[in-house]
Every structure is written in structure tokens, then in C-alpha cells.
Amino acid sequence: MSEQQIRALLAARELAMKTRDAETLGAQYAPDVVAFTLAPPLAHRGPEVTDVAARRAWFETFEGPIDYEIRDLKVTIGGDIAYSHALNRLATTPKGxxxxxxxxxxxxxxxxxxxxxxxxxxxxxxxxxxxxxTLRAAVDLKP
Structure with missing residues (x-):
């Protein structure tokens, strides 16, 4: 049951990214969340991560659809703590x-x-x- 709940949460996350649903994304986090995302700075904490208005503003930096995919998802659970790992795909067009x-x-x-x-x-x-x-990011890789 727990693995199904986590998979459902991540499926909702995938859909929320595609539909620009900032409210669903914000509600998924614990108040003390720490996020190491692709965008600077090195760490985002608590309210900065759960801020629905900021997420909406981020979505507005893209034109057209946002395609988001979670692939090869693995979930591990131990009591009330769990983790997952996956390969994710983001495809969109920045405004301008x-x-x-x-x-x-x-x-x-x-x-x-x-x-x-x-x-x-x-x-x-x-x-x-x-x-x-070059030390350039390997953004050309595909699974």
C-alpha cells in the first residue's frame, strides 16, 4: 500500500508539471523540505520550495506545453521513511x-x-x- 501511495504521489507530480498545477506541487512537500534542484542556488529550503506563487511565476517563464516524464522509478520504504530514484525528462520552450x-x-x-x-x-x-x-553539463544524454 505505501509503495502505491508514493507512486501515486509521483504520478500526481508528473501530471502537475504538465498542467502547471502549482498548488498540487506545493502541497506535496513537508514544511522542512530541502531541495537541490537544477536551478541555482545550491539549496532551496522550506517556504521557498512550497511557495505556490513562485512556482506559478516559474511556469510562466515557458511558452506552450511543458512535457514532464518520470521513468525507471524505483521506490524503497523503511517504516515511515522512503526514497525513490528515477530518470526524469523535462521538455519545453523558454519564453523568447x-x-x-x-x-x-x-x-x-x-x-x-x-x-x-x-x-x-x-x-x-x-x-x-x-x-x-569543457566541464559542460551533459544535457544531451538520453536513457
Whole structure:
């Protein structure tokens, strides 16, 4: 049952990204959440992560659809603590950009069960980088 609840929470997250549903995304987090996202700064905490207005404003920086996919999801549960890892895909077009982009990235999400409901306590998204003289992000990788 718990794994199904976590998978449902992440499926709702996937749909919320596609439909720009900032309220659903904000409600998924524990108040003390820490997120290491792709965008600066290095860490986002608590209200900064759960801020629905800020999430709406972020969605407005994109034109047209936002496509979001969670793939190869694995969930591990131990009591009231759980984590998942997956490969995620984001594809959209920034406002004013000549073209859109598609980006695959790694995502680890940690959960805590509070009052019978799973809440996200930590998110860590990352892209690998080329360890050569360029040190550029490897945003061209696909599973």
C-alpha cells in the first residue's frame, strides 16, 4: 500500500508539471523540505520550495506545453521513511527562446509519512557533466 501511495504521489507530480498545477506541487512537500534542484542556488529550503506563487511565476517563464516524464522509478520504504530514484525528462520552450529544449536528469526524492500521508522531505536533481576541459553539463544524454 505505501509503495502505491508514493507512486501515486509521483504520478500526481508528473501530471502537475504538465498542467502547471502549482498548488498540487506545493502541497506535496513537508514544511522542512530541502531541495537541490537544477536551478541555482545550491539549496532551496522550506517556504521557498512550497511557495505556490513562485512556482506559478516559474511556469510562466515557458511558452506552450511543458512535457514532464518520470521513468525507471524505483521506490524503497523503511517504516515511515522512503526514497525513490528515477530518470526524469523535462521538455519545453523558454519564453523568447528561438527553440525548445529536452533535458533528461537524475532525480532522488525522499519521503516521510506524517499523519498517514507521505510528504516529500528532500529532492535532489542532477545532470552529469563532461569531465574534460569543457566541464559542460551533459544535457544531451538520453536513457
Amino acid at each position: 527562446a528561438p527553440a525548445g529544449f529536452e533535458l533528461w536528469f537524475r532525480s532522488t526524492v525522499c519521503f516521510r509519512r506524517e499523519d498517514g500521508e507521505w510528504r516529500i522531505t528532500h529532492v535532489h536533481d542532477s545532470t552529469p557533466f563532461y569531465m574534460d576541459e
